[in-house]
Amino acid sequence: MAAVRVERPSVCPLDCPDTCSLTVTVEDDRIVAIRGSHANPYTGGVLCAKVPEAYPAFVHGAGRLRTPLRRVGAKGEGRFARITWAEALDLVHERFAAVVAEHGPQAILPLNYAGPHGMLAGGSMDLRFFHKLGASLLDRRPLCGGIRTEAWVGTFGSVPGIRPEQIAHARLIIVWGNNVTWSNLHLMPLINRARKAGARLVVVDPRRTVIARRADLHIALRPGTDVVLAWAVAAELERRDGIDRAFVERHVEGFEEFMALARRWSVSEAARVCGVSEGDIRALAEWYHALAPAAISVGNGLERNQNGGSGIRAIFALPALGGKFGVPGGGLVNGASFAFPKTPRRLARPDLVPEGTRTLNIIDVGRHLLDASLVPPIKAVFIYNHNPVVVHPDQNRLRRGLEREDLFVVGSDVVMTDSLAYADVVLPACSHFEHADLYPAYGQHWLQRAEPVIPPQGEALPNTEIFRRLAARFGFTDPIFRASDAELMDDALDPDDPRLAGVRPSTLPTDQALAMTIDGEDAVMFGNVFPKTPSGKVELASTYLERKYGARLPSWRPVESRYPLALISPASDRRITSTFGGLHVGDGPPPLEMHPDDARARGLHDGMRVRVWNDLGEIRLPLRISDAVVRGVVATLKGAWLATSERGQTVSALCPAHHADISEGACFNDARVEVAAA
Numbered sequence: 001m002a003a004v005r006v007e008r009p010s011v012c013p014l015d016c017p018d019t020c021s022l023t024v025t026v027e028d029d030r031i032v033a034i035r036g037s038h039a040n041p042y043t044g045g046v047l048c049a050k051v052p053e054a055y056p057a058f059v060h061g062a063g064r065l066r067t068p069l070r071r072v073g074a075k076g077e078g079r080f081a082r083i084t085w086a087e088a089l090d091l092v093h094e095r096f097a098a099v100v101a102e103h104g105p106q107a108i109l110p111l112n113y114a115g116p117h118g119m120l121a122g123g124s125m126d127l128r129f130f131h132k133l134g135a136s137l138l139d140r141r142p143l144c145g146g147i148r149t150e151a152w153v154g155t156f157g158s159v160p161g162i163r164p165e166q167i168a169h170a171r172l173i174i175v176w177g178n179n180v181t182w183s184n185l186h187l188m189p190l191i192n193r194a195r196k197a198g199a200r201l202v203v204v205d206p207r208r209t210v211i212a213r214r215a216d217l218h219i220a221l222r223p224g225t226d227v228v229l230a231w232a233v234a235a236e237l238e239r240r241d242g243i244d245r246a247f248v249e250r251h252v253e254g255f256e257e258f259m260a261l262a263r264r265w266s267v268s269e270a271a272r273v274c275g276v277s278e279g280d281i282r283a284l285a286e287w288y289h290a291l292a293p294a295a296i297s298v299g300n301g302l303e304r305n306q307n308g309g310s311g312i313r314a315i316f317a318l319p320a321l322g323g324k325f326g327v328p329g330g331g332l333v334n335g336a337s338f339a340f341p342k343t344p345r346r347l348a349r350p351d352l353v354p355e356g357t358r359t360l361n362i363i364d365v366g367r368h369l370l371d372a373s374l375v376p377p378i379k380a381v382f383i384y385n386h387n388p389v390v391v392h393p394d395q396n397r398l399r400r401g402l403e404r405e406d407l408f409v410v411g412s413d414v415v416m417t418d419s420l421a422y423a424d425v426v427l428p429a430c431s432h433f434e435h436a437d438l439y440p441a442y443g444q445h446w447l448q449r450a451e452p453v454i455p456p457q458g459e460a461l462p463n464t465e466i467f468r469r470l471a472a473r474f475g476f477t478d479p480i481f482r483a484s485d486a487e488l489m490d491d492a493l494d495p496d497d498p499r500l501a502g503v504r505p506s507t508l509p510t511d512q513a514l515a516m517t518i519d520g521e522d523a524v525m526f527g528n529v530f531p532k533t534p535s536g537k538v539e540l541a542s543t544y545l546e547r548k549y550g551a552r553l554p555s556w557r558p559v560e561s562r563y564p565l566a567l568i569s570p571a572s573d574r575r576i577t578s579t580f581g582g583l584h585v586g587d588g589p590p591p592l593e594m595h596p597d598d599a600r601a602r603g604l605h606d607g608m609r610v611r612v613w614n615d616l617g618e619i620r621l622p623l624r625i626s627d628a629v630v631r632g633v634v635a636t637l638k639g640a641w642l643a644t645s646e647r648g649q650t651v652s653a654l655c656p657a658h659h660a661d662i663s664e665g666a667c668f669n670d671a672r673v674e675v676a677a678a
Contacts, residue, residue, distance in 0.1 A: 017443020244323025
């Protein structure tokens with residue numbers, strides 16, 4: 001009998017701003033093809049190269065976890081024996097109960113992030129379980145995106161910026177720290193449409209990315225100097241009489257305090273610090289003054305340094321200073337996550353958290369695991385939706401922490417990752433193709449829902465069911481721990497919000513995305529959306545950020561290091577995260593890009609193997625000499641797994657674990673290194 005092929009709608013769950021709609025071809029309960037669908041008009045049938053190539057192998061490949069496992073080898077060795085679900089749950093209960101009895105529940109730490117992008121898999125029944133258990137809370141935001149989100153909230157409050165589709169109306173587009181062609185693909189056709197109508201494109205990025213090569217102006221600044229550049233543009237706007245005084249008077253708080261900082265930066269001094277030409281700074285200011293509508297898209301790349309929040313805040317100030325809000329295509333293509341009527345208190349139930357429970361920063365987990373003075377100590381870790389060994393800064397310290405024999409580690413994932421190799425118990429999780437979920441986005445304003453397109457592989461379970469079973473094993477019998485996935489969906493979003501048009505979240509169609517609008521119209525800041533800050537204005541001097549971080553205003557500090565080269569680690573066309581790293585082990589490590597002048601000074605030539613090191617670690621990479629990076633900067637792509645490295649370390653081993661100016665965020669791009677022949 002011939003196999004029957006069917007096509008089913010789905011959604012891409014990668015931690016990416018676009019959240020594409022998919023059409024999945026299934027044959028004999030196997031995914032055989034994936035293509036883009038038009039259910040989401042924004043993604044419009046177009047996919048990045050990663051998804052159709054990698055997902056079938058990810059779901060059905062040799063690394064797929066299909067049964068629970070128990071460790072039988074040394075930690076990190078990756079030797080396991082098959083066990084039943086009952087045995088696995090019993091073992092987790094036994095060891096967690098022993099930790100609670102000796103040290104209290106806060107000695108247990110959930111270590112999770114944004115592996116799947118759906119609301120249910122990413123933070124629903126799992127958080128209810130850990131909140132009821134009384135485990136330590138984990139602040140996940142600092143790892144990525146938290147700085148930008150806090151900068152947004154501190155400046156504008158919890159309101160959305162313009163929909164990305166509005167970029168098509170802009171006459172000036174500034175793409176700042178956003179590698180659009182790899183990490184925000186569907187902005188590109190809109191940018192192209194605007195440029196055909198006469199718009200100019202400016203790209204601010206240390207690397208000459210694909211979009212930077214196409215720009216009218218590429219400002220290749222040094223990492224971590226974005227705040228200086230934005231201040232200089234603000235001061236130059238003022239010198240050109242480009243400040244919209246009427247708008248500032250009515251809608252801006254902290255103008256004089258902010259401008260007092262900006263005025264300190266002449267164009268020449270800013271050019272020296274940023275490593276760019278004075279002419280480029282003046283051109284950016286001139287165009288921003290003269291052209292409207294003007295849209296700025298701020299990516300996550302520029303947040304990954306100790307001045308990250310300040311840089312983003314100073315950029316967010318520009319449309320307020322120039323009066324660029326209030327029209328379609330004007331303002332900021334940011335804040336999309338606030339377009340959705342989320343109800344986290346109903347979904348995650350933080351009311352279950354015992355009073356006084358501590359919160360640990362995800363960046364600090366490696367340090368905490370090795371901190372003998374921490375009270376209570378971390379004695380058990382549950383890793384899920386996350387591959388911390390590959391993703392976290394100061395990789396070697398985190399690995400030393402996970403190697404502790406007295407640390408009980410539970411891991412749950414779709415495939416066997418580098419991190420799960422340290423687990424004592426491994427639980428097989430469903431891929432997003434095997435369970436239902438809701439998908440908002442952080443880069444666009446369309447809400448989507450997906451149903452499973454294939455049955456669970458082997459004995460794998462959805463995250464929601466794994467934590468339902470754990471809750472039952474721990475004796476949590478309240479109805480909230482038995483809620484179905486449909487009930488969790490209805491808890492995830494406010495069903496009475498007009499943006500849902502009277503449709504319950506659990507019944508949203510799977511073949512059609514729902515636009516998040518304001519009374520049927522696109523969100524336009526100072527059109528139909530206004531700041532939700534304490535003052536009701538754009539806060540360039542933020543009371544919110546002052547209260548939380550002592551950061552009333554942006555600031556700037558240079559990185560002090562004895563190592564001469566700044567190392568950045570952007571996403572690639574194959575890995576926006578580490579999710580598909582296991583599929584590309586045979587490709588070897590990604591190359592290190594270095595400017596010809598820096599290579600010449602070190603006697604290095606293209607294609608040779610080099611050692612890249614600092615006080616935290618050392619990696620070996622093939623060298624690619626290219627003027628795509630500026631002098632003093634080297635770049636290699638993130639997301640590679642340990643097996644690609646001859647020394648068992650990846651680029652994360654070289655990244656420091658200190659905190660940024662707000663959100664206590666990660667500072668990957670503050671890595672400073674030296675390079676020599678291997």
